[in-house]
Amino acid sequence: MSTPSVSLRGLTKDFAGATVVDHLDLDIARGEFFSLLGPSGCGKTTTLRMIAGFSDPTSGTILVDGEDVTCTPPHKRDVNTVFQSYALFEHLDVRGNVGFGLRRKGLDRRTIDARVSEMLELVELGDRHKERPNRLSGGQRQRVALARALINQPKVLLLDEPLAALDLKLRHAMQAELKAIQREVGITFLFVTHDQDEALSMSDRVAIMNDGVIEQCGAPEDVYERPSSVFAAGFIGTSNLMSGTWTAGCVSVADLSIPVPGHQGSAEGDAVSVTVRPEKIWLSELTPQMFRVSGTIVATSYHGATTQYVVSIGPDLSLTVLEQNLPQMRADDRWHAGDRVEVGWLPEHTVVLT
Numbered sequence: 034m035s036t037p038s039v040s041l042r043g044l045t046k047d048f049a050g051a052t053v054v055d056h057l058d059l060d061i062a063r064g065e066f067f068s069l070l071g072p073s074g075c076g077k078t079t080t081l082r083m084i085a086g087f088s089d090p091t092s093g094t095i096l097v098d099g100e101d102v103t104c105t106p107p108h109k110r111d112v113n114t115v116f117q118s119y120a121l122f123e124h125l126d127v128r129g130n131v132g133f134g135l136r137r138k139g140l141d142r143r144t145i146d147a148r149v150s151e152m153l154e155l156v157e158l159g160d161r162h163k164e165r166p167n168r169l170s171g172g173q174r175q176r177v178a179l180a181r182a183l184i185n186q187p188k189v190l191l192l193d194e195p196l197a198a199l200d201l202k203l204r205h206a207m208q209a210e211l212k213a214i215q216r217e218v219g220i221t222f223l224f225v226t227h228d229q230d231e232a233l234s235m236s237d238r239v240a241i242m243n244d245g246v247i248e249q250c251g252a253p254e255d256v257y258e259r260p261s262s263v264f265a266a267g268f269i270g271t272s273n274l275m276s277g278t279w280t281a282g283c284v285s286v287a288d289l290s291i292p293v294p295g296h297q298g299s300a301e302g303d304a305v306s307v308t309v310r311p312e313k314i315w316l317s318e319l320t321p322q323m324f325r326v327s328g329t330i331v332a333t334s335y336h337g338a339t340t341q342y343v344v345s346i347g348p349d350l351s352l353t354v355l356e357q358n359l360p361q362m363r364a365d366d367r368w369h370a371g372d373r374v375e376v377g378w379l380p381e382h383t384v385v386l387t
């Protein structure tokens with residue numbers, strides 16, 4: 034592997050005796066779009082702030098492009114940060130904001146003008162260049178903040194929940210734009226979010242953080258399809274968590290024996306938790322290969338493109354099932370509370386958690 038863009042080695046931060054970032058080891062490749070995903074308070078921002086140089090680690094090392102920057106002041110690190118609050122200079126127009134970093138570096142005016150125009154084109158704000166930030170929408174302000182950071186051509190761009198203040202529609206639009214911009218400039222993006230959808234849709238890799246440690250790190254498909262821990266399964270998407278005992282190649286949950294082909298590492302009688310994603314469970318057109326169980330629909334909720342059902346399959350045991358509302362389906366084709374159903378899923382969709 035070539036030199037990583039960012040390497041963390043044993044990175045730790047204590048606040049008043051409490052460890053909020055706990056011996057993080059992580060390598061982020063050059064040009065990667067990497068997300069730190071986790072619940073509020075898990076240590077994402079603290080990690081980002083240490084990489085930016087705004088907060089000193091209690092112990093551990095930070096390398097940017099192979100160079101140890103652990104003790105380097107923030108302005109001498111080749112990283113820039115985009116904050117959720119944008120932190121724009123309200124007394125400067127868009128052009129002034131975007132060109133700020135280059136003026137500070139003392140570049141000549143013509144070079145600055147050319148680079149600013151280029152950046153404004155990249156973030157599609159060329160026609161608003163004379164505007165003051167307070168006359169811009171949230172999405173436009175965010176793009177100014179992005180252009181202001183990117184113009185410095187940092188090796189790494191750190192983004193701390195940059196889309197959190199935007200409404201849902203704009204947020205989705207900005208996600209696509211941000212990803213396209215990242216691809217175009219090729220700079221390493223380290224993105225902090227608690228929004229799983231955002232992390233899955235934009236990232237090359239996602240690290241799920243919990244209580245100061247990384248629970249799982251991998252491509253979006255890996256962390257979603259093959260969660261490795263109960264926390265990871267529960268934090269991303271809806272998981273049908275079932276706890277039971279390992280018995281003869283199956284997990285015994287109440288009176289069910291759920292087969293888990295290929296699973297190794299559990300001994301007879303071990304406590305084992307499994308999960309199956311709601312969209313992997315079928316309510317009709319079940320095939321002989323599927324593990325099947327009878328149940329009763331106890332709740333339904335319509336979400337437009339999908340309908341979500343809760344199916345009781347035993348005392349204190351229910352499954353959430355997500356069914357697509359397909360073109361041929363009519364309203365009365367959907368299930369209703371009280372309907373008796375058979376649910377099924379392919380054995381390979383049962384995931385064992387540690």
Ligand code: ATP
Binds near residue numbers: 048073076227
């Ligand atoms: P959020 O998504 O809410 O921003 P986060 O995952 O980014 O959460 P951090 O901001 O890194 O979490 O905070 C991690 C923990 O460290 C929290 O419990 C927080 O209260 C604590 N913490 C952060 N900064 C300080 C500080 N300066 N002094 C004391 N405790 C702090």
